[in-house]
Amino acid sequence: MTFSGTRIERLEVHDVRFPTATAGDGSDSINRADYSACYVELHTDGGPTGTGFTFTGGRGTEIVASAVKAFAHLVEGKSIEEIFANPVEFSRSIVQEPQIRWLGPEKGATHMAVGAIVNAVWDLRAKLEGKPMWRLLAEMDSAELAAQIDYRHIEDELTPAEAEAILDEGRTGYEDRLKVLQADGFPAYTTSVGWLGYSDEKVRALTEQAVADGWTAAKMKVGSPDVADDVRRAGIIRDVLGPDRLLMMDANQIWSVPEAIENMKHLAAFDPYWIEEPTHPDDILGHARIAKAVNPIRVATGEVAANRVIFKQLLQAEAIRVCQIDACRVGGIPEVLATLLMAAKRGVEVCPHSGGVGLCEYVQHLGMFEYLRIGKTLEGRMIEYVDHLHEHYTDPVTVVDGRYRLPTQPGYSVTLKDESIAEFSFPNGPAWNA
Amino acid sequence: MTFSGTRIERLEVHDVRFPTATAGDGSDSINRADYSACYVELHTDGGPTGTGFTFTGGRGTEIVASAVKAFAHLVEGKSIEEIFANPVEFSRSIVQEPQIRWLGPEKGATHMAVGAIVNAVWDLRAKLEGKPMWRLLAEMDSAELAAQIDYRHIEDELTPAEAEAILDEGRTGYEDRLKVLQADGFPAYTTSVGWLGYSDEKVRALTEQAVADGWTAAKMKVGSPDVADDVRRAGIIRDVLGPDRLLMMDANQIWSVPEAIENMKHLAAFDPYWIEEPTHPDDILGHARIAKAVNPIRVATGEVAANRVIFKQLLQAEAIRVCQIDACRVGGIPEVLATLLMAAKRGVEVCPHSGGVGLCEYVQHLGMFEYLRIGKTLEGRMIEYVDHLHEHYTDPVTVVDGRYRLPTQPGYSVTLKDESIAEFSFPNGPAWNA
Structure with a gap:
């Protein structure tokens, strides 16, 4: 696997809101929202731009954007090789950021920011490999796929070996x-x-x-x-x-x-x-x-x-x-x-x-x-x-x-x-x- | 109960950080933080200032501050009478804000912001009544205290009547x-x-x-x-x-x-x-x-x-x-x-x-x-x-x-x-x- 050394130079975040609330679409027993995206672009040194977002409801998009900005330094400067050489370490560097994890852990605005960033990294990889995401995942080696997961706190339900076995069986048919x-x-x-x-x-x-x-x-x-x-x-x-x-x-x-x-x-x-x-x-x-x-x-x-x-x-x-x-x-x-x-x-x-x-x-x-x-x-x-x-x-x-x-x-x-x-x-x- | 019509005119939020991380105090298996406060002041029209905060860990304080700002319009302009005339409605107006609740609900940075704001409102009330918080709560009428709680989603464990009964029994001794x-x-x-x-x-x-x-x-x-x-x-x-x-x-x-x-x-x-x-x-x-x-x-x-x-x-x-x-x-x-x-x-x-x-x-x-x-x-x-x-x-x-x-x-x-x-x-x- 080579990504020609593509490096993420700059994370850019956009607060994009569509004025849907006034139209009455999307109303339910709880939510009345302007459908919005806290939208992340990972600009690279000449490669494609990785994009990801977290869905938000209008007001509040700026809160997730604030979280994305707080994490930006953890992704800027990193190469795709580095990130996928040790994907759990990369995820944890954001999810467990020692000064921010107190706001969760692993929940709410900060975790949604993690989702937008990590998805943008994966989008970038898929673009570099020239594959739609479903194909990137579906064709990936079982061991490599299983190694993406942070098993901490779920190992009583799923072990790396079990994960790999399920993915291996998934090749049949x-x-x-x-x-x-x-x-x-x-x-x-x-x-x-x-x-x-x-x-x-x-x-x-x-x-x-x-x-x-x-x-x-x-x-x-x-x-x-x-x-x-x-x-x-x-x-x-x-x-x-x-x-x-x-x-x-x-x-x-x-x-x-x-x-x-x-x-x-x-x-x-x-x-x-x-x-x-x-x-x-x-x-x-x-x-x-x-x-x-x-x-x-x-x-x-x-x-x-x-x-x-x-x-x-x-x-x-x-x-x-x-x-x-x-x-x-x-x-x-x-x-x-x-x-x-x-x-x-x-x-x-x-x-x-x-x-x-x-x-x-x-x-x-x-x-x-x-x-x-x-x-x-x-x-x-x-x-x-x-x-x-x-x-x-x-x-x-x-x-x-x-x-x-x-x-x-x-x-x-x-x-x-x-x-x-x-x-x-x-x-x-x-x-x-x- | 009268609070002389005290009205909250302006919410001010401060990002206050104490550089404790470098000192090694407060280190544990997960956290290495600068002890910080996302600190809220509720300025009134001539009355005392209500203060509250949420504890944070340094970086990330600005995320909670962003959430506090997103909620500010829901408290500015309100009188203490209004708020305590229907406290659950007030709490829900923030907790269930229709465009922000998607970031929770009731968890993470946004809910911590709610905590800082609601505590500041209570601090203001206690100051107006001239009582330390423990005394304000301990001397409050059982029905009024029980009416502060939003029972939605906990009524299978605690009903208003049960709450009031426990508080009534609490008068004995x-x-x-x-x-x-x-x-x-x-x-x-x-x-x-x-x-x-x-x-x-x-x-x-x-x-x-x-x-x-x-x-x-x-x-x-x-x-x-x-x-x-x-x-x-x-x-x-x-x-x-x-x-x-x-x-x-x-x-x-x-x-x-x-x-x-x-x-x-x-x-x-x-x-x-x-x-x-x-x-x-x-x-x-x-x-x-x-x-x-x-x-x-x-x-x-x-x-x-x-x-x-x-x-x-x-x-x-x-x-x-x-x-x-x-x-x-x-x-x-x-x-x-x-x-x-x-x-x-x-x-x-x-x-x-x-x-x-x-x-x-x-x-x-x-x-x-x-x-x-x-x-x-x-x-x-x-x-x-x-x-x-x-x-x-x-x-x-x-x-x-x-x-x-x-x-x-x-x-x-x-x-x-x-x-x-x-x-x-x-x-x-x-x-x-x-």
């Missing part, structure tokens, strides 16, 4: 699975039909449109102050979907544990495939109680699970049957990899979190890699899809007939167009000074 | 307990004897000094790369302490779950009273396993527990026997109160986390209030003490013969001297430009 993706793409589902901010009429019309567009799985938001409103909207959506299409529900953390159990009794009539984020994301024991109570409805969570230790426990407690990794909430590719392997060991389905801005571009690679090299099945696999803001990316997702197509350009697909950065930079971009 | 504090003060222990950065000779000398100074409980850091080093140092300290004084051990999160269990087998010979932070602070199930394995040695944790939902689970899983609340890690007084009440319900001992800078000043009030009104016993109660940086406060702690004396000045005791703010402000203070 690889070419066949790749042909499936090349021919059919990867399953997706739509979250565009049932936001809380939409009227019943709009929900019905959007669900009808989704069915017409070929979607076989759709997700609605629940968690209205009165569960009767959720029940009514679930009735509309299920009516349009018919009995065979999947309906997922997402409570966005609003319920207490007893409320989740009680409310799902009312919503069970509409045959939900999963209930997502039924309660506080830190409540592992609560999720486990809910999972037992709502069985056979699946419990799904993960988009705000702070780190691999939280995922470890969700799996150990049998609290989730669907693992919804996010690409940039945790410390980037290596920590996602740890979670994918732990989920595989437990036989838990992986359905990455997406939507927002740029998340579809990110997680398509993770879902595809998981299928090709770890889980080896499309059973229960779907990637969330929202048709929103893709036009700002140089390599946007392609979704046809409800399926993601394989990305072909080198990198992690999250490079923003220069003109989009300029237009939506906060607070000085023209979009914020109309 | 109150005057007697107050007399005990007035006469004898509150028990403390010292953490100054056994930092990892110290030589064996220094450890022996400091332990001898601690015994001579009247300390009956001392804490050492463990988690050296080779457990033999911990064993050797434990031997020195136990030798000096003799069999009757308490020796606590603190691993600062370094071990995996199996390592913690294994290493404590070696250290059990020195009769540790508790093992603190044996593994990753998010690992509730791991703490529960360790607690079972090391019994009768107590497991203690809490200084970086992100919020009341983490504490709820640590208690539900019987993972801790010592609850080490921090004053400014979580969302200030109301969230600490929730944790104290949950601990009381489970019969778990409360020993607040302290040290750093300003933490002794903060937590003395919490320990005393817990004794007076919630736990009603000094059994197993001790507050950490480090004789460090107290000279920068206008109302520093008084510790005599290993016991904290009751604070008497109004407020939360964390107001920095103006000259200390000026001297140690980063990066422009003289201390950083020598």
Whole structure:
């Protein structure tokens, strides 16, 4: 492996915000946000620019940007060879920075900053190797891949040898699975039909449109102050979907544990495939109680699970049957990899979190890699899809007939167009000074 | 209750850093920090200034400061009457700010910023009422106190009625307990004897000094790369302490779950009273396993527990026997109160986390209030003490013969001297430009 000595000369961070809050898109029981990116560029000495970002909600992007800046000196001046010669040491140099780790450890704004930076490093590597991220990961040597992970605090659940064994087994039938993706793409589902901010009429019309567009799985938001409103909207959506299409529900953390159990009794009539984020994301024991109570409805969570230790426990407690990794909430590719392997060991389905801005571009690679090299099945696999803001990316997702197509350009697909950065930079971009 | 209409006009935040890292004080298995405060002043229209802070580790203080600034508009312009007329609504307006909560929720830099702000609001109220914080809390009506708590996501463990009942019971014998504090003060222990950065000779000398100074409980850091080093140092300290004084051990999160269990087998010979932070602070199930394995040695944790939902689970899983609340890690007084009440319900001992800078000043009030009104016993109660940086406060702690004396000045005791703010402000203070 050679990267021609490419060295990271300068980290640049952009606060890019899209004014989505006023449009009412993306409203749920908790969030009303301007979809935003704390966007990182790693400029090199003549090589490509590595790009990564963390999804944020408008105000607050500057907090993550402040964290990225505090870490910049740990990546500037480093060569890609150096970083990948000892990837855990590199990750720890940021995650365990002795004066900053107190703000976590491994959670919140600082850990999201780590995710943006580490992903940008991986994007740079993928561009140097001329491979889309899914292919870089799927073709990598098992030992090298397993060596990316920091096993500290998860070794009671996953050892390096176990990780390597899973990845080795993932070579069996690889070419066949790749042909499936090349021919059919990867399953997706739509979250565009049932936001809380939409009227019943709009929900019905959007669900009808989704069915017409070929979607076989759709997700609605629940968690209205009165569960009767959720029940009514679930009735509309299920009516349009018919009995065979999947309906997922997402409570966005609003319920207490007893409320989740009680409310799902009312919503069970509409045959939900999963209930997502039924309660506080830190409540592992609560999720486990809910999972037992709502069985056979699946419990799904993960988009705000702070780190691999939280995922470890969700799996150990049998609290989730669907693992919804996010690409940039945790410390980037290596920590996602740890979670994918732990989920595989437990036989838990992986359905990455997406939507927002740029998340579809990110997680398509993770879902595809998981299928090709770890889980080896499309059973229960779907990637969330929202048709929103893709036009700002140089390599946007392609979704046809409800399926993601394989990305072909080198990198992690999250490079923003220069003109989009300029237009939506906060607070000085023209979009914020109309 | 009247506060003469006092209104918060302006929030000011200071990045105050003390250059402790180079001195080697405060070194442990993970942290090497410049003790710092993200310090908040709430300037009012003619009333006193409310002050609060979050403890930080040097670099990174600017990240919390950025979060404080992002929240400032939610407190500026509000009167103390307004805030306390609906305290949960006020807390939620910050904690659940719809564009910022994505960076948590309720964890990391943003939640620490909430802690600094909410504590400053409470400091302002205590100053307006002319009471030290312990007295303000201990004398407050049970219903009003119970109404400070946001029960969302903990109501499966603690209801408002249960909270109020515990606080009501806390009135019984109150005057007697107050007399005990007035006469004898509150028990403390010292953490100054056994930092990892110290030589064996220094450890022996400091332990001898601690015994001579009247300390009956001392804490050492463990988690050296080779457990033999911990064993050797434990031997020195136990030798000096003799069999009757308490020796606590603190691993600062370094071990995996199996390592913690294994290493404590070696250290059990020195009769540790508790093992603190044996593994990753998010690992509730791991703490529960360790607690079972090391019994009768107590497991203690809490200084970086992100919020009341983490504490709820640590208690539900019987993972801790010592609850080490921090004053400014979580969302200030109301969230600490929730944790104290949950601990009381489970019969778990409360020993607040302290040290750093300003933490002794903060937590003395919490320990005393817990004794007076919630736990009603000094059994197993001790507050950490480090004789460090107290000279920068206008109302520093008084510790005599290993016991904290009751604070008497109004407020939360964390107001920095103006000259200390000026001297140690980063990066422009003289201390950083020598």
